[in-house]
Every structure is written in structure tokens, then in C-alpha cells.
Amino acid sequence: MTDASMQTPETGRRGTSLTATDERTRKRARAEKRFRLYGIIAIATGLFFLVVLFASILREGIPAFTRTVVSVEFTLTPEQREEAEGTLFKTKAYSDLFIAQLNKELAESGISVDFDEAAIERLLGKVGGTIRAFYTENPDRLGEPIEFDLAASSRVDGYFKGRVSRDTLQDSRFLQLSDLDLVDALKEAGIIKQAFNWPFITGADSGVDNPGGAGIGASVVGSFFMMLVVLVLSLPIGVAASIYLEEFAPQNKFTDLIEVNISNLAAVPSIVFGILGLAVFIQFMHLPQSAPLVGGLVLTLMTLPTIIISTRASLKAVPPSIRDAALGVGASKMQAVFHHVLPLAAPGILTGTIIGLAQALGETAPLLLIGMVGFVARGYPDGFLAGFTEPNSAMPAQIYTWAARADVGFYEKAWGGIIILLMFLLTMNIIAIILRRRFERRW
Amino acid sequence: MGVITIKLFRETEMSFVKLSASALAIAAVSATTAAARDNVQVAGSSTVLPYASIVAELFGENTDFPTPVVESGGSSAGLKRFCEGVGENTIDVANASRAIREKEIKACAENGVTDIMEVRIGYDGIVFASQQSGPAFNAFEPSDIFNALGAKVLKDGEVVDNPYNTWAEFNADLPDVEIAGFIPGTKHGTREVFEEKVLLIGCEATGAMEAMIAGGMSEDDAEDACLNVRTDGKSVDIDGDYTETLARIDTNPNGIGVFGLAFYENNTDKLKVATMSGIAPSTETISTGEYPVSRPLFFYVKKAHIGVIPGLKEYAQFFTADEIAGPSSPLANYGLVADPELAKTQEAIANEVTMGSGS
Numbered sequence: 001m002t003d004a005s006m007q008t009p010e011t012g013r014r015g016t017s018l019t020a021t022d023e024r025t026r027k028r029a030r031a032e033k034r035f036r037l038y039g040i041i042a043i044a045t046g047l048f049f050l051v052v053l054f055a056s057i058l059r060e061g062i063p064a065f066t067r068t069v070v071s072v073e074f075t076l077t078p079e080q081r082e083e084a085e086g087t088l089f090k091t092k093a094y095s096d097l098f099i100a101q102l103n104k105e106l107a108e109s110g111i112s113v114d115f116d117e118a119a120i121e122r123l124l125g126k127v128g129g130t131i132r133a134f135y136t137e138n139p140d141r142l143g144e145p146i147e148f149d150l151a152a153s154s155r156v157d158g159y160f161k162g163r164v165s166r167d168t169l170q171d172s173r174f175l176q177l178s179d180l181d182l183v184d185a186l187k188e189a190g191i192i193k194q195a196f197n198w199p200f201i202t203g204a205d206s207g208v209d210n211p212g213g214a215g216i217g218a219s220v221v222g223s224f225f226m227m228l229v230v231l232v233l234s235l236p237i238g239v240a241a242s243i244y245l246e247e248f249a250p251q252n253k254f255t256d257l258i259e260v261n262i263s264n265l266a267a268v269p270s271i272v273f274g275i276l277g278l279a280v281f282i283q284f285m286h287l288p289q290s291a292p293l294v295g296g297l298v299l300t301l302m303t304l305p306t307i308i309i310s311t312r313a314s315l316k317a318v319p320p321s322i323r324d325a326a327l328g329v330g331a332s333k334m335q336a337v338f339h340h341v342l343p344l345a346a347p348g349i350l351t352g353t354i355i356g357l358a359q360a361l362g363e364t365a366p367l368l369l370i371g372m373v374g375f376v377a378r379g380y381p382d383g384f385l386a387g388f389t390e391p392n393s394a395m396p397a398q399i400y401t402w403a404a405r406a407d408v409g410f411y412e413k414a415w416g417g418i419i420i421l422l423m424f425l426l427t428m429n430i431i432a433i434i435l436r437r438r439f440e441r442r443w
Numbered sequence: 444m445g446v447i448t449i450k451l452f453r454e455t456e457m458s459f460v461k462l463s464a465s466a467l468a469i470a471a472v473s474a475t476t477a478a479a480r481d482n483v484q485v486a487g488s489s490t491v492l493p494y495a496s497i498v499a500e501l502f503g504e505n506t507d508f509p510t511p512v513v514e515s516g517g518s519s520a521g522l523k524r525f526c527e528g529v530g531e532n533t534i535d536v537a538n539a540s541r542a543i544r545e546k547e548i549k550a551c552a553e554n555g556v557t558d559i560m561e562v563r564i565g566y567d568g569i570v571f572a573s574q575q576s577g578p579a580f581n582a583f584e585p586s587d588i589f590n591a592l593g594a595k596v597l598k599d600g601e602v603v604d605n606p607y608n609t610w611a612e613f614n615a616d617l618p619d620v621e622i623a624g625f626i627p628g629t630k631h632g633t634r635e636v637f638e639e640k641v642l643l644i645g646c647e648a649t650g651a652m653e654a655m656i657a658g659g660m661s662e663d664d665a666e667d668a669c670l671n672v673r674t675d676g677k678s679v680d681i682d683g684d685y686t687e688t689l690a691r692i693d694t695n696p697n698g699i700g701v702f703g704l705a706f707y708e709n710n711t712d713k714l715k716v717a718t719m720s721g722i723a724p725s726t727e728t729i730s731t732g733e734y735p736v737s738r739p740l741f742f743y744v745k746k747a748h749i750g751v752i753p754g755l756k757e758y759a760q761f762f763t764a765d766e767i768a769g770p771s772s773p774l775a776n777y778g779l780v781a782d783p784e785l786a787k788t789q790e791a792i793a794n795e796v797t798m799g800s801g802s
Contacts, residue, residue, distance in 0.1 A: 087766075088505070088761070088764055088766055089501070089505060089764070089766035089767065090504075090505045091501065091504050091505055092766065092773075128504075129500075129501075129504040132504065132505075133504075164712070168712045169712065170711040170712060172708060172711055173708075173776065174708075174709075206500055207493075207496045207497035207498075207499070207500035207501070208493040208496050208497060208777065209493075209497050209773060209776065209777045210497075210500065213500075282532050283527075283532060286530075286531070286532050287532075288480060288532075289480075289484055289512070289532065289534075290484070290512045290514075368516075371484070371486075371512060371514055373514065373515070374486070374492065374512065374513050374514035374515050375492065375495065375496035375499055375500075375512065375513035375514075376512050376513075377496075377499065377500060377503065377510045378482065378503070378509055378510050378512070379510070391482055391512045403686065404683075404684045404686050405493070405686070406493065406685065406686075406705065406706045406709035406710065407709050408709075408710075
């Protein structure tokens with residue numbers, strides 16, 4: 001063995017100059033070059049998919065941020081309002097009043113295209129709700145002309161965005177081919193136009209026949225409250241548990257068992273936590289259904305193992321010499337941990353926490369069982385505390401719901417929702433990076 | 444260095460105290476507010492969900508009650524949760540695309556849910572549709588669907604494992620393309636209607652059922668055998684919703700999918716519909732009963748919750764009002780076939796008539 005290793009280089013180099021590279025060196029150099037190439041190919045493939053993903057999200061999602069509105073002046077007299085409020089289907093009464101008035105105005109303005117009230121109704125989205133909400137808030141503005149920007153129907157919106165074209169449109173009660181002439185004429189007159197879709201960012205979910213009214217705002221708030229619960233519960237519990245396990249706990253069978261179980265919990269499918277949440281939080285503890293509080297509790301259970309594992313890893317990464325030095329100058333064990341180890345481990349803990357939170361933010365499956373997936377359109381909570389208990393949805397649940405709806409207008413909204421979700425995630429990550437920079441200490 | 448770490452420790456310790464304090468606060472809040480639910484809670488059929496969501500939105504807009512929460516999950520799952528018991532942590536209303544079963548009523552009663560109000564909201568049509576630009580699937584008979592998708596069919600007078608690969612093999616009027624059917628999975632209420640109104644009828648019409656009975660099967664066994672679909676990949680169960688079926692049809696020009704009428708009407712630019720027994724599906728042909736494949740839609744109300752959960756009775760009344768569920772209402776406009784006997788339903792809700800007590 002020793003002989004061989006001593007001999008080979010001797011024989012290999014015999015007769016060659018040290019400055020000239022021999023075949024074996026060149027082979028190694030080639031292998032290294034190849035390996036670098038593989039690495040670059042791997043990165044390029046990853047980047048390619050990332051670019052494709054982002055491009056498709058942006059391409060499909062950007063249209064959700066514009067909407068088509070019918071922008072007209074409308075006057076409602078107090079008598080008309082009283083009459084409308086007296087009916088069962090109030091929003092329909094408001095919408096009828098609006099359509100009648102618009103019909104009259106258009107007839108007077110001399111639009112050259114034939115139309116009737118039914119055609120106008122097909123062009124408009126569900127406008128009654130918007131009008132009623134406005135007058136409920138501003139009863140003093142009755143009787144004066146008010147400029148309304150009201151959502152056009154989903155198919156007219158699609159016509160503006162290229163989703164509906166004259167070639168593929170089939171006459172239906174939703175929209176007829178002749179209506180498109182009216183749309184063109186109204187566009188010419190500046191009555192139908194495109195505008196930034198504020199209701200999408202600020203609004204709540206809407207019924208399946210009203211894509212123009214659907215917004216993601218309420219579910220952003222729902223997600224926010226859930227994340228708050230997750231952060232407030234899982235960070236202290238997770239960090240305390242890992243400090244004890246890592247720094248104080250004796251090494252025995254029992255702690256080994258706990259350790260194995262934590263690792264196993266991290267791999268449990270999230271739907272299982274949903275079933276647990278339903279059984280424990282709703283059926284046993286009688287917490288409210290569809291509430292962000294319960295959602296947050298369920299997601300806390302899911303996030304805890306992730307946080308514990310990453311916290312323990314970062315505590316382990318702190319060199320023992322730091323602990324020894326602290327103990328050596330007379331610090332107690334707790335002082336050594338809290339004064340020296342924990343601050344050094346903080347960046348790693350933050351990273352683990354943010355990964356756990358990001359995972360929880362995008363989770364839908366456990367929410368399915370506690371009533372946060374479906375039609376939850378209560379709007380904004382009445383106050384900070386009510387935000388935890390009032391029924392609300394979460395962003396991924398909202399996106400999932402929209403993607404399953406029949407009207408294509410909602411599909412576009414689902415992609416728009418993904419953009420908002422990614423922005424929320426990005427904000428969370430940026431906050432974590434800033435905090436990490438502040439905590440970062442080198443040794 | 445030392446100074447910095449001590450400062451950091453102070454910060455960390457402080458935030459721990461704060462965090463734990465707020466955690467306690469949350470627990471306290473939840474304990475006090477858990478007692479009061481002010482919104483109606485609904486769950487059940489994914490076929491009824493779109494209609495329920497329209498009504499829920501309008502209910503929130505038009506009344507002073509908060510918008511009800513409507514969950515999906517299927518008729519059976521909804522009724523199961525409905526029957527879990529009485530109390531604020533259980534749902535008030537279950538949507539179903541089929542009538543409640545005897546078994547479920549019994550399960551309800553065991554958990555104390557005894558007074559159930561049944562509300563029929565209208566009818567839903569089930570249509571067979573294919574890609575707009577695909578081959579000409581314009582007319583079906585139940586026997587065609589049975590021959591294409593049944594597990595055992597009658598060929599040359601004998602009951603055999605389904606041997607057909609293309610539609611033209613058993614009906615020369617149909618296109619000569621590979622059979623690919625996308626039908627609702629067994630957890631859907633739609634599947635039951637598909638089995639009863641299409642497969643069973645087709646089984647009888649082709650004579651397969653008679654041949655099975657002649658071959659020594661009892662009538663019940665033959666009926667069950669008729670409802671089996673082939674498992675060689677030509678019939679695919681879709682467990683998701685209609686968007687999934689649409690996606691499959693989109694990528695397969697020869698695919699035939701089963702949809703709800705409302706879903707088809709929302710996607711007429713992508714789908715073309717086939718007639719069944721010569722009748723084209725529409726709200727008119729379904730309400731007159733001419734189009735054969737339709738079913739009633741229901742929701743069930745827990746009477747014990749009326750007066751406890753604010754707005755529950757009002758929700759049921761609003762749902763079935765002529766303005767909401769009658770002809771030319773928002774629900775009809777979305778594709779629900781209005782119930783000609785809506786007035787009877789309205790009366791039953793007003794009097795809070797429960798199942799078994801009224802009729």
C-alpha cells in the first residue's frame with residue numbers, strides 16, 4: 001500500500017516537466033469544468049422555471065387589477081329610496097331604478113345603436129348592492145346627481161380584456177352579440193371604460209354571479225389575524241421548548257422519544273391538523289367556526305415542529321466555546337444561554353420562524369375542516385378583537401374557491417389573488433431580513 | 444460586545460413577556476366570545492353552493508343580518524355535520540343535491556337533531572357536453588351512454604365485459620372516436636342522478652338488464668350491476684368539481700363530460716351540449732320535465748336553531764322568496780330551474796313545518 005502510493009507518482013512523473021500538465025491533471029481539470037457546467041445548467045433550469053412561473057402568474061393575474069366600469073351620473077330621490085327600501089329584494093329595486101334612468105338618458109343622448117332595458121341589464125354587473133351601500137352611508141346626498149363607477153358584467157369585462165370575442169360569443173341570457181355594438185358605442189362615448197380595480201384589493205368575496213364585486217381584502221385581513229396567532233403562540237412555545245431540550249434537558253430515553261416525535265410531527269400531512277382542530281377546538285372547546293383564531297391555532301400546531309427543529313439547529317451551531325467562556329467567568333447556565341447563546345442564534349431562529357409562517361400562510365387543507373373554505377364574505381371585522389373570532393376566510397382558501405367557480409372572471413381573480421399572496425409573503429420575508437440584520441453578530 | 448448582548452437579552456426577555464401576555468389575552472377573548480354566533484352557518488353540496496352563495500351575498504346586502512357562511516364538501520358530508528347535534532358549534536343548514544336518507548334521519552335523531560325542515564329550492568339539470576370544436580356529439584340516448592361506459596353490456600345477445608372502444612361501434616350515428624367519459628365521482632350527489640336517470644334507463648333500454656336477470660341474477664343484483672361503470676380507463680371519475688371536468692374536456696377533444704346546466708351555460712364558448720332522448724337541456728325543458736336528467740335540490744334547516752341563531756328563519760324565507768328563487772330571479776338567471784310549487788315551500792317555512800309532521 002505504502003509502496004504503491006510512493007511509487008506511482010514517481011513513475012507517473014518520470015521524464016515529464018513540472019510545468020507541463022500531464023494527461024491525468026488535464027482529466028481532473030476537465031472533470032471539474034464539467035461539474036461546473038452541470039451546476040450552471042442546474043441553476044439555469046431552476047431560473048427558467050422560476051421565470052416561466054412568474055411570467056404566467058403575472059400574465060394571468062395582472063388583468064384582475066383592472067376592471068370595466070360604467071361611469072354615469074345618477075340621481076335618487078328620497079321617495080324612490082323609500083319605495084326601494086320597502087321591498088324584500090332591495091338591491092334589485094335600486095338596480096332597476098338605475099337601469100331605467102340610464103335607459104332614458106341614453107335614449108335622449110341619441111346613441112345610434114338599438115337597445116332596450118334588458119340589454120342594459122346584461123351589460124351591468126350587480127350594481128344594486130353598491131348603490132344601496134352608498135346611500136345607506138350617505139343618506140344626506142339623496143336628490144343630488146352623483147357620479148357612480150359601477151362594475152360592468154363579467155362578459156363585458158371579458159370583451160375589454162380579450163377573453164370574449166365576437167367570433168366565439170354565443171348568444172345567451174348573459175350577453176348577446178348585438179349587445180357588443182352597444183358596448184362599442186358606449187365605449188366611444190366614454191361611458192364604459194377601464195379603471196384600476198380597487199374593489200378587488202379592498203373588497204370581500206361575492207356571489208358566483210357577481211365576479212365584478214369580488215375582492216381579496218377581507219381574506220388578507222383574515223390571513224393577517226391567523227399569522228398573528230401563529231406568531232404569538234408558536235414563537236415563544238417553540239423557542240422555549242428548543243432551549244430546554246437543547247441546553248437543559250438530560251440526555252435520556254424520554255427526551256430521545258420527544259425528539260423523534262417532533263421530527264415526525266413536522267412530516268404529518270397538514271389535513272390531519274385540520275381534523276384535530278375540528279375535534280379539539282370546535283367540538284370540544286366550543287370555539288367559533290370559520291374564525292381566524294381557530295385557523296391560527298391549527299396552523300400553530302403545524303408550524304411548531306418546524307420552528308423547534310430550526311431553533312435547535314441554530315442553537316447547536318453556536319460554538320461551545322462561547323458557553324464555556326460565559327460559564328468560566330461565573331455566569332449561571334441560564335445567563336449563559338440568554339446573554340450569549342440566544343442572541344447569536346437569533347438570526348437562525350428568525351429564519352426558521354419565517355419559513356414556518358410562510359408555510360402556514362399558504363396552507364388550505366387544514367382550513368377546509370374548520371369552515372374557512374367556501375363562501376365567507378362577511379367583510380372586515382368590527383374591531384381588533386373581533387378580527388380573531390368573526391368568520392373570515394384566508395388568502396389561499398379564497399384563491400382555491402375562486403379557481404373552482406364556473407364564471408371565467410373568477411379564474412382571473414384567482415391569479416390576481418396569487419399575486420397579492422406573494423406580495424404578502426414578500427413583505428413578511430423583508431421584515432424578517434431586516435430583523436435578522438439587526439440581530440446578526442459575528443464571533 | 445458584552446454590552447450589546449445584555450441589551451439584546453433585555454429586549455428578548457421583554458418581548459417574551461409581552462408575547463405570553465398577549466397569548467393569554469387571546470385565550471381570554473376566545474373564552475368570552477365563543478358563546479355568541481350571530482351568523483347562519485351552512486355546509487353541504489357543491490352543486491347547491493353557487494346558489495347558496497348568491498343568496499348569502501344578497502341576504503347580507505338586503506337585510507341587517509351578517510352574511511351567512513356557506514361551506515362546500517358534498518351532500519353526504521354536509522348532512523353528516525348537520526346531524527352531529529344541536530348547538531352553536533354545529534351547522535344550522537345543510538345543502539343537499541338529493542333528499543335526506545332514512546339512515547341519516549336516524550343518525551340525526553340519535554344526536555338529538557329531531558326537528559328537521561326540508562326545503563326544496565328548485566331543480567338542476569345534468570347535461571352531457573363536449574369540446575366546442577370536437578367531433579359531433581349532438582344527440583345521445585341513455586342507451587348510448589350505458590353502452591359506452593357500463594361495466595357489462597349486451598352484445599350479440601350475451602352479457603359481456605364492455606368490448607367497445609369507439610362510439611360508432613354500437614351506434615353508427617355517433618362519431619368514430621375513442622370513448623372517454625368524465626363522470627362525477629361517487630361522493631357527488633350528481634353521481635346518483637347519473638346512475639338512476641342514465642345508466643339504469645340505458646341498461647333497461649339495451650336489454651342488458653333483462654339478459655342479466657335471465658342469466659340468473661336477482662332483480663336487485665342486476666340493478667346494481669347496471670350501475671357499475673367500466674374500469675379500463677375509458678370512464679374517469681372526477682372527484683373535484685366541474686372546473687376539473689372542464690379542464691379534462693379542454694385537453695381531450697373526444698371527451699364527454701357531465702356538467703350541471705348552470706356550469707354549462709356559463710361556458711357555452713368552450714362546450715357544446717348534446718340532446719338526451721332528443722330533448723335539448725334548458726330551464727324550460729327541465730321545468731316541464733321533458734328533459735329526463737334532472738333532480739331536485741334541497742336544503743335542510745335545524746328547527747331547534749330557529750330563534751337561537753339570528754336570521755336563520757329569515758334566511759330560509761329569503762332563499763325561497765319569489766324574487767330570489769322564482770322564475771326570472773337571480774337564481775333562475777344563474778341556471779336554477781324554478782320550482783313550480785314554490786308557494787307551498789314558502790308556506791311550510793312560515794309555519795316551520797318539520798319532516799314527518801307536515802305531510
